[in-house]
Amino acid sequence: MSEHRLTSIELDAASLPASSAEIEHERRVAIFDIVEKNAFQPAGAESGPYALKMSSQDGRLVFDIAGPGFTKAHGLSMSPLNKVIKDYIDICDSYYEVLRGTDVGKIEAIDMGRRGLHNEGAELLKSRLEGKIDIDHETARRLFTLVTALYRR
Known part of the structure; x- marks a missing residue:
């Protein structure tokens, strides 16, 4: 396994x-999955692992990164991400609502849209x-x- 990886992630409680x-379950799963397997290499860092x-x-979205002999904070404007985040949150809310029902076809259709927006947001x-990470x-x-x-309000 590469040394350039995350071994811990913390979301600022404030x-x-x-x-x-x-949503709380998704957070825990995402953190667990990232820590289990990830590729994360900050520019200028010689070796990891890192805490985020x-x-x-x-x-602004702020990434505070710490590793052996390395600390760096990156702030990114949320503006370019706002639309895809809002659309993703809206479709997730619809998905959770539909899950409570029994219309399998509707669940599959919304899930496909949800995955598409998730990929778009990730890219x-x-x-x-x-150039940063x-x-x-x-x-x-x-x-x-x-x-x-x-981002959720």
Whole structure:
């Protein structure tokens, strides 16, 4: 396993809004999955592993990274991510609502849209981090899940 990886992730409690059981479960699963398998290499870092603290500060997404002999904070404007995040949150809310019903066809259709928006958000996040942090697609997907957790109002 590469040394350039995350071994811990913390979401700033002050940045987190109240959430449902489904959203809280998604956060825990995303953090667990990232820590289990990820590719995360901050520019200028010689070796990992790294600890990441994510927060939302003044409309910016902040990544505080610490590793052996390395600390760095990256702030990204949320503006380019706002639309895909809002659309993703809306479709997730619809998905959770439909799950309570029994219309399998509707569940599958909404889930396909949800996965498509999730991939779009992950690719946008990955491109916004380009030159700052090198991540793979699966790490970007899971980080996008955590970004939406910080964004929810």
